[in-house]
Amino acid sequence: MENFTFHNPTRIHFGRGQIAALAQELPADARVLLLAGGGSIKQNGVYTQVKKALGSRTVFEFFGVEANPDYDTLMRAVELCRQEKVDWVLPVGGGSVLDGAKFIAAAVPYAGDTWEILTTHAAKVQGALPIGAVLTLPATGSEANSFAVISRRARKEKLAFGSPHTFPRFSILDPETTFSLPIRQVANGIGDAFCHVIEQYLTFPADAAIQDRFAEGVLRTLTEIAPKSLAEPTDYNTRANFVWAATCALNGWLGVGVPQDWATHMIGHELTALHGIDHARTLAIVLPSLLHVQRDAKRAKLLQYAERVWDIRDGSEDARIDAAIAKTRAFYEALGIETRLSDYNVAAATTAPEVARRLEARGMVKLGERGAITPAVVEAILRAAA
Ligand code: NZQ
Ligand code: ZN
Numbered sequence: 001m002e003n004f005t006f007h008n009p010t011r012i013h014f015g016r017g018q019i020a021a022l023a024q025e026l027p028a029d030a031r032v033l034l035l036a037g038g039g040s041i042k043q044n045g046v047y048t049q050v051k052k053a054l055g056s057r058t059v060f061e062f063f064g065v066e067a068n069p070d071y072d073t074l075m076r077a078v079e080l081c082r083q084e085k086v087d088w089v090l091p092v093g094g095g096s097v098l099d100g101a102k103f104i105a106a107a108v109p110y111a112g113d114t115w116e117i118l119t120t121h122a123a124k125v126q127g128a129l130p131i132g133a134v135l136t137l138p139a140t141g142s143e144a145n146s147f148a149v150i151s152r153r154a155r156k157e158k159l160a161f162g163s164p165h166t167f168p169r170f171s172i173l174d175p176e177t178t179f180s181l182p183i184r185q186v187a188n189g190i191g192d193a194f195c196h197v198i199e200q201y202l203t204f205p206a207d208a209a210i211q212d213r214f215a216e217g218v219l220r221t222l223t224e225i226a227p228k229s230l231a232e233p234t235d236y237n238t239r240a241n242f243v244w245a246a247t248c249a250l251n252g253w254l255g256v257g258v259p260q261d262w263a264t265h266m267i268g269h270e271l272t273a274l275h276g277i278d279h280a281r282t283l284a285i286v287l288p289s290l291l292h293v294q295r296d297a298k299r300a301k302l303l304q305y306a307e308r309v310w311d312i313r314d315g316s317e318d319a320r321i322d323a324a325i326a327k328t329r330a331f332y333e334a335l336g337i338e339t340r341l342s343d344y345n346v347a348a349a350t351t352a353p354e355v356a357r358r359l360e361a362r363g364m365v366k367l368g369e370r371g372a373i374t375p376a377v378v379e380a381i382l383r384a385a386a
Contacts, residue, residue: 001208001257008252010144011170014244016236018174019046022053025132025170026088031058033081035091035101037065044180046136050092060084065093068272068279069100071152075114078107081129089131094185095140095279098133099148102166105129118150118159128165136177138243139189139280141196141250143171151273158273173247175239186229186242187335188280193246194222194331195283199262200255202291202301203369208258215254216308221245223309223331230335263367264290267378270355275346284332284339289385290373291325297372341385352382 013021026032032054041047051059062077080086081104091101105128107114117125135143142148147162181189201215222245228238248254267290268282277285295302299321306312306324315323329339341348356375359365367373373381 001206001211002259004256006252006256007164008144008167010168010251012144012247013170013172014174015240016174016176018172019049019134019177020053021170021172022050022090022132022134023055026054026057026090028057030088031084031086032060032088032090033077033086033101033104034059034061035065035077035089035093035097035104036061036063037067037093037097039063040180041092041136044136044177046092046134046177050090050134060086065097065100066151067094067096068149068151068158069096069103071103071115071118071150072154074100074103074107074150077104078114081108087129089129090134091131092134092136094135094137095142098135098140098142098168099150101131101133102128102142102146102148103150103161105131106161106163106166115152118152118157118161120161122161122163122166125161125163125165128163131166131168133168133171134177135171135173135243137181137185137189138173138178138239138246139185139192141193141247143168143173144247144251147250149269149279156273158269160269173243175236175243178239178243179234181233183230183233183336184278186233187337188278189246190222190226190229190242191280191284191332191335191337193249194219195264195280195287196249197222197254198287198328199264200258200260202298202305203259203261204298205300205304206258211254211256211258212304214248216305218245218248218254219309222249226331226335259369261367261369261373263373263378263381266359266364266367267355267381270358271346271351273358274351274354275344277344277346281337281344284337285341285344285385286381288325288329288332288339290381291328293377293381293384294368294373295321295325297368297370339385341382348383348386352379355379355382
């Protein structure tokens with residue numbers, strides 16, 4: 001196991017009725033930016049609960065944060081915060097709203113050009129407004145990590161940053177808020193969380209028994225709850241396990257002391273930037289193909305994954321690896337998520353070299369747990385995902 005320092009400062013309020021905890025978490029004199037997306041929170045009763053808990057606090061509402069939050073939209077919220085001297089950011093929604101809040105929180109006090117926060121991975125971020133989140137879509141883990149992914153449609157960009165200053169101070173996770181999710185978003189959430197675990201687990205063995213068993217537990221839980229999460233939207237315990245699995249997938253526990261491989265996400269972000277494909281769907285396209293292309297580098301862990309997650313024990317090593325990759329693809333397909341570029345009308349012949357070029361231009365020329373995923377390998381992965 002590698003050395004690590006672990007600190008996750010986000011306080012979690014989990015369960016039914018927990019939105020009421022906002023009343024204790026936010027100072028009585030807080031000037032709050034209530035940040036939201038396209039309006040789902042007004043239809044499912046979440047907005048009403050939030051407003052009740054906020055009581056007489058000064059609240060500025062900003063709706064309209066898009067799925068894949070857009071830089072230009074968020075900058076309008078930054079202006080509002082500066083103008084009104086907002087001192088708390090309260091995102092209410094999915095990962096896009098939470099990520100948007102992190103960018104706003106970092107951008108409000110930022111001295112330089114705020115786009116730099118993305119291009120420098122927040123290297124110069126020295127502070128941020130405090131963030132408290134109400135999560136309505138289990139998927140990204142944004143409720144308990146410091147990361148945010150921001151799109152800039154005007155430039156066809158999608159970039160990530162993370163800073164110790166942008167952990168939410170607290171997050172409220174009430175599984176009942178997820179009952180209103182469209183099936184497509186439930187599927188996306190399960191698929192995204194699954195991939196987060198894989199990218200911290202499916203690398204090479206690091207003698208990290210707890211991290212491995214924990215990762216396998218989250219993966220198995222996701223495969224077990226997936227059918228019922230889709231079929232029975234109001235089954236509380238199924239959704240509770242889904243919400244907690246998605247948080248555990250990317251709150252840092254799984255990734256400590258182990259090698260990681262975020263190439264699927266990096267390639268996926270380019271596919272969203274270029275073709276507007278949902279985040280989780282880009283992962284479903286890239287992951288099976290990446291596992292296939294990287295099968296020798298990941299051999300030992302692929303065999304462990306086959307046995308412990310999919311109960312595949314028979315056959316030659318290569319047959320077991322093939323079966324595990326096929327199970328992974330079938331898992332996404334069973335969620336209703338297609339796994340080939342052609343399913344999205346994207347031509348691999350042109351997109352594969354373009355994505356490779358874009359990552360190269362960003363200096364991402366050594367992705368993967370051993371830095372072995374070069375632009376040429378990225379291209380091969382996408383060609384194999386045709
Ligand atoms: O905008 P509203 O009206 O809220 O509707 C949203 C949106 O249309 C809807 N929704 C959310 N909660 C709902 C609901 N509809 C009904 N009932 C509810 N309870 O769902 C749609 C999608 O929401 P979005 O927030 O975009 O989805 P998700 O949570 O999957 O977030 C995706 C974004 O997170 C980034 C992705 O790149 C993408 O931009 N990621 C963030 C990460 C992080 N911060 O750590 C890591 C991830 O890997 C990911 O990259
Ligand atoms: Zn993701």
